[in-house]
Amino acid sequence: MAHVRTYNPHVRVGNWKEDVTLEEETLKNFILQKDRGELTVQKEGDLRQNILKPVSLSVSQDGFLHFGDTVMLVNSGGGEHEQRGSCVLSIIADSSSITSQSDSNSVPHLRGPLQVGGAHSMTPCVRNAFIITSVDRTSDGEVLRYDQSFALRTTAGFAGELFLASDHKTFLKCAKKSRLQELSLVEEFDFLCWWKVIYFDPQERLENEGYPVQVNSKVLISHCKTNQCLAALGNHILWTPFGKEYELSAHTFLDSHKAERDNNHWLFLMAHPANQNQSLMQLQQDSDITDEQRETQEDTQVKECR
Structure with a gap:
């Protein structure tokens, strides 16, 4: 039977000196990690505060x-085979994804590769804001057109300027739940990060090729290498540090008429001119809630009058 210590280090029995030294070293390492901000609880707090x-x-x-526009990419939900709510393309990260100060002298930021998911919060933040980036040296401020290649990049600073990428699925590299083509945020920019916007209606797709992409209108986002469209999967749930979210993948879902299903329908949301801190969908949700409250109050007043 292995020796079991029956006394605490304050009782000077056996290797008491080694036990006291070990406790002192443990406390010293704890204080050192706390001063550097390397404790797990500190990293989790910094992650939520920044992201x-x-x-x-x-x-x-x-x-x-x-x-150069900063936008949110939103799937408005729906689904015949699945009851899927609206979701936003968002970063999935934990404390291990943050670069520590010992790794570099720069400000702590996220490092790739990272997962993405469909979050339900419509509040614009570092986690769900993406910048439309040129891949052919088109200057910022130029209009994005249908079938024109572009890249989606996270914001500068804590988000790390990572690029949304995808590639053909393999046995070892695929989406966790659905086993479809995987999406990820990577640091290195290459052809795997190229995407293009496709017109929503298949019957008018050729006529609109080359025309400017309108804001807040349904579009398809196709991966240039694999020709698979960005999709939200309502029947595959991911457990993330931010709660339950939909799994996202690059896969084209077709209905009986060979048209893309609502899994592949996305909106580029921008800020409302009157309130730049909120997206148009968030303002619409707030308006819907206000209308529901107003209707509830009116029904209550009618019942009281009766």
Whole structure:
């Protein structure tokens, strides 16, 4: 039977000196990690404080998307085979994804590769804000057009300027739940990060090729290498540090008419000109809640009068 110590280090029995020294070293390491901000509880707090920091979305003056715009990518939900709510393309990260001060002299930021998920919060923040980036040296401010290649990049600073990428699925590299084509945020920019916007209606797709992409209108986002569209999967749930979220993948879902299903329908949301701290969908949700409350109050008043 192995020796079991029956006394605490204050009782000078056996290797008491070694036990006291070990406790002192443990406390010293704890204080050192606390001063450096390397404790797990500190990293989790820093992660939430930085990744949920509000971001001001861009405002479109002409109603079109432009390179350099900061937008949110939203799937409005629906589904015949699944009851799927609206979701936003968002970063999935934990404390291990943050670069420590010992790794570099720069400000702590997220490092790739990272997962993405469909979060339900419509509040613009570092986690769900993406910048439309040129891949062919098109200058910022130029209009984004249908079938024109572009990249989606996270914001600068804590988000680390990572690029949304995808590639053909393999046995070892695929989405966790659905086993479809995986999405990830990577640091290195290459052809795997190229995407293009496709017009929503298949019957008018060719006629709209080359026309500017309108803000807040349904579109398809296709991966240039694999020709698979960005999709939200309502029947596959991910457990993340921020709660339950939908799994996202690059896969084209077709209905009986060979048209893309609502899993592949996305909106580029920008800020409302009157309130730049909120997206148009968030303002619409607040308006719907206000209308419901007003209707409830009116029904209550009618019942009281009766």
